Amino acid sequence: MRFDWIDTLPFWPDQISDHAATVDTIMVAFSFVMVLFVAPIFVLMAFFAFKYRRGSKADRMGRPRSLPWLEATWALVPLVVMMVFFYQAARAYFDMHDEMENALRIEVIGKQWMWKTQHPNGKRQINQLNVPVGVPVVLNMISQDVIHSMYLPALRIKQDVLPHRYTKLRFVATETGTFHLTCAEYCGTLHSRMGGSLVVMEREAYDAWVEEAPDAVAPVERGRRLFTEAGCRGCHAEDAPVEAPLLDGLYGSAVPLAGGGSVEADDNYLRTAILRPNAHVVAGFDPIMPSFRQQLDEAQILDLIAYIQALPTGGREQGEGR
């Protein structure tokens, strides 16, 4: 069930996705139910205070000391009703974390005090995020310094952006227009200036806009060059002089680890593999890979990951991530 009239209320913020509509419905229905639980308290308090004011003639015989059935009722009835909301909201929360098919992936780097975004063809923006309407979008986000939080109020979503770890934010916008984009986690002096706009465009308009980027180089392409220049290829190639795993089909597969067990090769795994190679060592190999923490910046790491992601599967079994 969804209340479609909500966003016509005065003052109500823009509501531009199905998820936002669900959130608003939960909000309004929950408020309504709460009033039902609270009104008796206020009404009865006023009524009792008046009726039983000192000296009034009201009958006071047979005061109950406590009534277990009454205690049970007012403890459990609200709880059971609220479980409905708990469930609905949990479902919406799980949905927004679900992976989406064929999502448009946009890279986001947060730093004190700006947002940098990058589209699949390498087109970059600052403090602005353009997306096509009706297309699933996944933001892959990381911070270069402190914790920030990507907040898109019109979509009713936010996600903290952490240093050294990718977090994701997924949405499908259903209306075009320009909306707020802002940082919700306090990040220092100009925290309140760390914002800009979310621009939702018609699909064709987005395609045309994103194409018009004369000197953008696709991250996959930059990653390919970097893979050679940084020396990765010196080890990670069939004809390399050292024993290092081939990266074909790695992304999204399950990697067996030297200590036993295995781990899914997602973005965070690749990032760790490059910056702290000894955190998980691949089974059957020696931990000889050096850390690249000093050499690479966040954008370059994203390029390398994009490149590894784009490698042919090489017959490897793919998990969900792909």
Next chain:
Amino acid sequence: MNAIYTRDAPDYIRAAYSLRSWLFSTDHKRIGVLYLISITVFFFLGALAAGLIRLELFTAEADLVTPDVYNRAFSLHGVLMVWFFLIPSIPAVFGNFLIPTMIGANDLAFPRLNLASWWVFMGGGLLTFIALLLGGVDTGWTFYTPYSSMFSNSYVALTILGVFIAGFSTIFTGLNIIVTVHKLRAPGMTWMRLPLFVWSHYATSIVMILATPVLAMTLLLVTAERVLGIGVFDPALGGDPLLFQHLFWFYSHPAVYIMILPSMGVMSEVITAFAHKRVFGYAYVAFSSIAIAAIGFLVWGHHMFVAGQSVYASMMFSAMSFLVAVPSAIKVYNWTATLYKGQVTIGVPLLYAMAFIGLFVVGGLTGLFLATLALDVHVHDTYFVVAHFHYIMVGASVMAYMAALHFWWPKITGRMYPEVLGRWSAVIAFLGFNVTFFPQFLAGYIGQPRRYQTYWPELETLNQISTLGVALLAVGYIMPFFYFVRSLWRGPRAPANPWDAFGLEWMIPSPPPTEPFKDTPHVTWEAYDYPRPEDQGARDGR
């Protein structure tokens, strides 16, 4: 009821006059008064910072102070109000003053530890104040890493040290209350005869001694990272920033109950006294305090739904947060039922108590909105949260503190305050509070993030209403300050039991002698043993 435990000894105020006799007194009543004075100072300092914040937010643009000053103002406001006002407020002032008397003892179990707690508290306060004079801290009261540990250019370590030290005073107080309640109850004062004020303080004290050490360790680790570069929280040093949030909220969510449970104890006392009737469902109200303290330790992750924790963890924390609301609801419903068939007088304390219930209910229920996963994702870190916790911590806790102050002022000082002014101040504070904070729910739902010096133009009206509300609220707080001080000289002398209330503290003179009980009382009555209409007969309408 008459004062049945009269003594010829001078009261605790006139027992000695030197400054030394106050600063080094081990009398729980004097220490309570010392706390009262100190936290009043901290309260007004913190309120000044709040005033500055709201003034800056009167317009959407930054036109009053620089961003750095703004950030320091809200950080100072949070640090002072949480650790130097709210946490000590009711337990260290009224708990200190009343718990021994309420259970028939002449002092707390460890009087010198009690004195130490005040000194330690002032030491922590002084360090924090020095940090403020040097230039302040800009991390917010939450000290989130890695901002606090590696990036902030402010007096983080000094402030943390101040809070760390003040934390010991909380632990001392908690320890003292627990031991006192276990060991010093007068004969006949069984657990199920304890005033609910004592029950709620007992629950609070458990939280104090279990949670505060976690805060202390966490703050030490932040300092170690900041000063020595030991990597704990900063991922660049191999740490984990979410670890800080887990530890911090493992303390800070229970700390919310340190701030609210004592208020609930005050409510039970005030409502029964002014309904002139035993509390409805004594056992339920008593054990709900314990339930809140226990479940309160299992919900901290509701502060981290968007922090990047696992969705399953979030789900569990959400469910537990719904559960922790149940005992609070039980209390509110029982208080309402207490008025049923009572003999209600609307005194100033009851007005404050009703204001408490109104604001606490709104604050508590909006807390449930925040426990609701998908809703929280939207309103987390917005003014919705700000409004929610001010409804709890200012709306409820400060209202309860004011209720307590009016209720026990005659007992503490031996003087009455002016009733009419008292009523006005209660009503003004209630209105001012709502005008200030209700618009913030709306601003938050529209998406105004907290800790923002500037905001979108469409939010200006709501923010201006909020700022105007502060003026009203300020009147509501400043009025009592003046009439209380004035009452010390001009107020009529208070009788031992001005409210016709039931309880050991009302059976001793006002103000009480240093050691009110010459012989330990033998308790033969249950708590709130008000006359029942059946026993009185319908003769005088009772």
